[in-house]
Amino acid sequence: MMHIILGWLNRYRTSKETERLFESLLTLAWIVEAKDPYTGGHLWRVSQLANTVAHAEKWTNEDRAAVTLGGFLHDLGKVSVPDSVLCKSGPLTDEEFEVIKNHPNEGLYVLEGHPLTPIVKNAVGLHHERIDGNGYPNQLKGDDIPTDAKLIALCDAFDAMTSQRPYRNPIPKDSAIDIVEKNLGTQFDLKLGAKFVELAHAGSFDSIIAHSDEGIPLHHCPTCGPTIMQYRTDKVGQHLHCPICLQQAELIKEGGQYRLKPTGERLPEAKQRRRPDTALIRRIIYNTVRSIPTQSLIARAHQSS
Template sequence: MPYSTSMPTPKILVVDDSLLIRKAIQHELTQLGAMVTQARDGQEGLEKAHADHFDLIISDVDMPRMDGYTLCQQLKADPKTARTPVVICSSQDSEEAIDKGFHAGADGYLPKSDGSEGFRRAIRDVLDRANIISGRLILVVDDSTLVRHSVSDALTQAGFRVATANNGRAAMQWLADNGAPDLIISDIEMPQMGGMELLTTIKRHPQWHSIPFLVMTSMADQGTIRRLYRAGAASYVPKPFNAPHLVHTAEKLLSDNFLKLLREKERLQSEHGLLLASITSLIQALEARDLYTRGHSEAVARIATGMARTMGMPAEQVESLEIAARLHDLGKIGIPDSVLLKPGKLTDEEYEIIKTHPTIGADILRPIPSLADLIPAVQSHHERLDGTGYPQGLKGDEIPLFARIIAVGDIYHALTSNRPYRAPMPEDRVLEIINDARGSHLCPECVDVFLQYLEASGQHAPRPATAGTPL
């Protein structure tokens, strides 16, 4: 599985005195999509690390000229390379060897006996964490100028961006002015507003409650720690604190939090995809009920997205519009066959039944949170600018833009398609009808965009055997 976060192709330096092992590691890393540079020993690795920037360095331990521990120590001692993650990869997997690697400053320790999948998974994790941490913003809250400066310096050297406040009230003002940081590190005992009050206030606020909150405190008794965790603190560090320990705790909280959010986003996207696939199957089942409705939703979605791109709409909105257009007739699944498939014009009573399909479609989507933004387009695609449409009789700009776009594509495709009681209309006549409806039925700007889209795409009226909703 290739490396899939937002970082560009990761550049990795592999340091090992064995050509065979270097090539084996390079093979595994190329499976992740990495660009690999090799070095034969620690000295050459150090020279290459100084000459170029790497996203990760993987080093053996026992090598001539300079061993892996010494290489790691020198890399971490140099400000230019101190923030580059270093992973020791060795056949020495004793507790003593692992401790020695971490004492040298290594960010990870991999036994060479772990196997291909374990190796790639560990490297992905290191890269994910490095990418997640880089440039994140931390708000440091403490009434001591010395503490604020020392914490800020340590975090800045580790690659974080830092903002400061001298008490909880100042921190609240900073949040109101600047929005949510990625992490808050706060003292407990402060004038005006202490850390506990700041913590409880933030956790009650819907925009800020998910910010990880790290407490610095000299009151490390069991009762205080329990109260902190109960109030929502992610972790704490006792004062006087050790700067490397504080930085490591901040890195862990951030990486764990962002990886959790990333996994949750991936889970939601997967569920969203499965949900859309299920609904698409419903649409296909609906349109398969009759030759005259087959492919209508897909055609309207194609026209709507073409119009959206002509308007210069952002890609995310184009994608949402495409989904809304595909679902615009979803509510017809609740219309009886005797009405929906009637081979002729509808009676007034039957037309009233047909007019319920936008509301039925909206009701089907309403329990699905991820599709909530699409409901107005589905519910309103038969509204008219003059207020004579249905189901709510909306007028002008009260009609959502997505619905106004879909309405043009819906009418165009309906009129240029076969119906049980008539053949497709000529395109000139269809465009004439659409122009006549400008300003009364259809949005004038959307009609203009539709005509631009047709001209730019060189399209002529399609002639598939499909139909839309009766006009």
């Protein structure tokens, strides 16, 4: 199987062709994220949290690249989850929760046949498994869960806690750290979790929490919380909008800082979705895989599976 995949990748051996393959996946992931108005920047944050921990743990370049890309792609399967379930503000019914629980498998279906699947399949298919075996969809436990999936599970949960949700405001960083610490060895991997807690206390995640890009924090909607995303390419005077209440605000700059000035106007619902941030996607790809042969990443994925 390995030689078939490597032979396939020979058709994509130039850097530009490889970048297009990665871009096709990351753009799809971004479109999936846009389905849920409360998760703006979630993929970038999980990706960067995972990269930070992997770097601190001195993972190889290939392992760090794989988990960084996997962090951005882990929620691919939510493309199959109805908006009525994904964005529900109240408790899910048992049937709705079963739909949610299947999104890791749906993500693997989306990836099926893509030549880069081996690099990110653990992150996509196994990021809701738990060390104690009470996760989903496979109820794997302990060392049966690949290390990259363990790390994505931890980063995903931490970002969910520290982000705005339809049913609650963000949990303070220190409270989220305490929850992680209390669940080491049950929900989360003990070794990775200890390093995560250490980095979190040291402030290593402060530029990631509640941000949607490096140096760009989420803006606060007056009624919905930190839910408005600013792209690096957005210009002063441009109108941004809250993806939840659709109220528009003008991007202004004062004292060297960007902020939003409400316009009192509401964006028509038909225009609420923004284009994917292709500049961010390309920067992630460039920074992650610029010096790593794709074949090396594929080989790493097969060795760890």
